[in-house]
Structure formats: structure tokens, C-alpha cells
Amino acid sequence: MMNGxxxxxxxxxxxxxxxxxxAPIKEGISVPVWKHAPQKEVLKHATPNDLVExxxxxxxxxxxxxxLTDSKQVMQCLKQVIEExxxxxxxxxxxxxxxxxxxxxxxxxxxxxxxxxxAGKENIEKAESANIGITFSxxxxxxxxxxVLFSDKDHGRSISFLPSCHVSIIPKSxxxxxxxxxAAAIRSKVTRGEVVPSCINFITGPSNSxxxxxxxxxxxxxxxxxxxxxxxxx
Numbered sequence: 002m003m004n005g006x007x008x009x010x011x012x013x014x015x016x017x018x019x020x021x022x023x024a025p026i027k028e029g030i031s032v033p034v035w036k037h038a039p040q041k042e043v044l045k046h047a048t049p050n051d052l053v054e055x056x057x058x059x060x061x062x063x064x065x066x067x068x069l070t071d072s073k074q075v076m077q078c079l080k081q082v083i084e085e086x087x088x089x090x091x092x093x094x095x096x097x098x099x100x101x102x103x104x105x106x107x108x109x110x111x112x113x114x115x116x117x118x119x120a121g122k123e124n125i126e127k128a129e130s131a132n133i134g135i136t137f138s139x140x141x142x143x144x145x146x147x148x149v150l151f152s153d154k155d156h157g158r159s160i161s162f163l164p165s166c167h168v169s170i171i172p173k174s175x176x177x178x179x180x181x182x183x184a185a186a187i188r189s190k191v192t193r194g195e196v197v198p199s200c201i202n203f204i205t206g207p208s209n210s211x212x213x214x215x216x217x218x219x220x221x222x223x224x225x226x227x228x229x230x231x232x233x234x235x
Contacts, residue, residue: 040179040180040181041181043144043178043179043181044143044144044178044179045178047143047178049173049174049176052143052176052177052178053069053143053173053176053231055143055144056141056143056146056176056229056231057069059143059144059145059146060146060206060229062146063145063146063205063206063207063209063227064206064207064209064219064227065146065206065207065227065228065229066082066226066227066228066229067228067229067231068082068228068229068230068231069231069233070230070231070232070233071232071233072102072103072232072233072234075102075104075170075230075232076102076103076104076106076107078230079104079107079135079168079170079230080107082168082228082230083107083111083133083168086132086133086166086168086226086228087132087133087166088111088112088132088133089111089112089113089131089132089133090111090112090113090114090127090130090131090132090133091108091111091112091113091114091131091132091133091134091135091164092113092114092115092116092124092127092128092131092133092134092135092159092160092164093108093113093114093115093116093134093135093136093160094115094116094136094137094155094156094157094160095115095116095117095155095156096137096155096156098137098170102170102232114127114131116155116156116157116160118154118155118157124157124159125157125159125163128157128159128160128162128163128164129159129163131163131164131165132164132165132166133164133165133166133167133168134159134160134161134162134163134164134166134167134168134224135160135167135168135169135170136148136150136156136160136161136167136168136169136170137169137170137171137172138150138169138170138171138172138175138229139151139175140175140177140182140183140186141171141175141176141177141229142177142178142179142180142182142183142203143176143177143178143179144178144179144180145179145180145205146205146206146229147180147203147204147205148169148171148203148204148205148229149183149201149202149203149204150169150201150202150204151198151200151201152198152199152200152201152202153198153199158200158202161202161204161224162223162224163223164224165224165225165226166224166225166226166227166228167204167207167223167224167226167227167228168227168228168229168230169204169227169228169229169230170230170232171229171230171231171232172232172234173231173232173233173234174234176231180203183203187201204227206227207219207223207224207225207226207227208222208223208224208225210222
């Protein structure tokens with residue numbers, strides 16, 4: 002996180018304490034240990050394969066296409082998915098994992114824009130006109146079929162929001178039971194003093210809404226179609 006100067010901190014905290022009817026607490030603060038923590042019990046004993054099965058089941062509920070493959074077949078799987086979705090234009094983040102998974106060749110065959118922070122607004126224009134945005138999930142929540150994306154200068158938020166379709170490549174090792182584990186992992190980054198992403202997106206399938214008469218409409222304010230490609234780790 003960026004370093005900066007906090008102004009009037011004492012005055013602000015003293016005012017809160019006054020309104021709570023107590024003296025300001027300035028030391029001895031610790032995270033409480035709760036007697037019950039049901040959020041940690043969900044899928045507590047699930048194996049990695051169990052989590053994959055749970056993720057697959059939840060994908061059905063959030064109208065998301067599910068593919069399970071391995072590092073040797075992921076290129077062919079991605080190629081098939083791209084063709085089924087209507088090909089390019091594509092937009093992807095600047096991410097070394099595309100090379101690590103040997104996806105460069107298939108992407109070179111397509112009309113691809115790689116996010117370039119020096120290009121500025123052009124990135125957003127490319128995302129608006131793209132048919133497919135492709136990302137790698139940093140963490141994946143089995144309970145809700147949610148991918149977690151970390152945004153930074155090489156990975157703009159628009160990649161997963163503006164194209165007509167969103168394809169997320171999910172290394173099997175990123176799959177955790179639920180939000181509980183994702184929040185703990187992010188908190189650990191802060192505790193260790195690591196730089197926290199400027200934006201963390203939790204995305205569950207394609208956009209949808211049931212605001213009107215409880216009739217579900219998919220694809221109302223973001224990608225119309227979503228595809229998850231789960232890859233067995235090398």
C-alpha cells in the first residue's frame with residue numbers, strides 16, 4: 002500500500018470514542034478469538050478433488066461453462082473455447098503465466114491486445130471492442146464458483162468486465178472452500194508487508210440480475226458468457 006500522511010487522526014478517533022461513551026483505546030488491541038467460527042467449517046475436510054467437484058456443481062447454478070483439463074491439453078482446450086465463443090478480438094493481461102502454460106502460440110493466431118499500462122485509454126477501448134477477455138484466477142472459491150482477480154498496472158479491471166465473454170484459467174491449486182480462506186490469504190499479505198493489489202475483484206460467472214419480477218436475466222452489465230478452465234497443476 003502507498004505510504005502517506007494521516008491528518009487529524011487523533012481528533013477523529015477521540016470523537017468516535019466520545020460518542021461511544023468511553024475513553025480512546027490506543028494499545029492492547031488484538032483480533033478477538035470467537036467461541037464459534039462456522040465460516041471455517043464449510044468444506045473444511047474437502048480434498049482438492051472434492052473442491053473441483055463442488056466448483057463444477059456451482060458453475061451450473063451461475064450459468065458458467067466448466068472445463069477440466071491439464072497442462073498438456075490446456076492449449077487445445079482454450080483454442081476450442083475461443084472458437085466456440087466466436088473468436089476475437091481478444092484482450093489479456095500482461096501475465097507470464099500465458100507463456101508458462103505454453104499458450105503463446107494459440108494467442109498469436111488470434112487478434113489479441115495485451116494490456117499495456119503505457120497505452121492508457123487505448124486499453125479500455127480495446128476491452129470495449131473485444132469479444133473475449135482472458136484472465137488467470139489468483140484464488141477460486143468453490144462454494145460460490147467465484148474467481149478472484151488482482152488488478153495492477155499490467156492487469157486492468159476492464160479485461161474481465163467490458164468484453165462480451167470472460168474466460169478464466171484456474172490452476173487447481175488456487176481453489177479454496179470459500180471467501181473465508183481468500184480473505185485470510187489477503188490479510189496475510191498485509192501482515193507480511195506485501196503490496197496489496199490496487200483492486201481485488203470477486204467475479205461469479207456472467208453478470209446477471211433478477212431485480213424485475215424475480216426473473217433472472219443473464220448478461221446485463223458485463224460479460225454475457227463466462228467460461229472456467231480448471232487446469233491440473235504441473
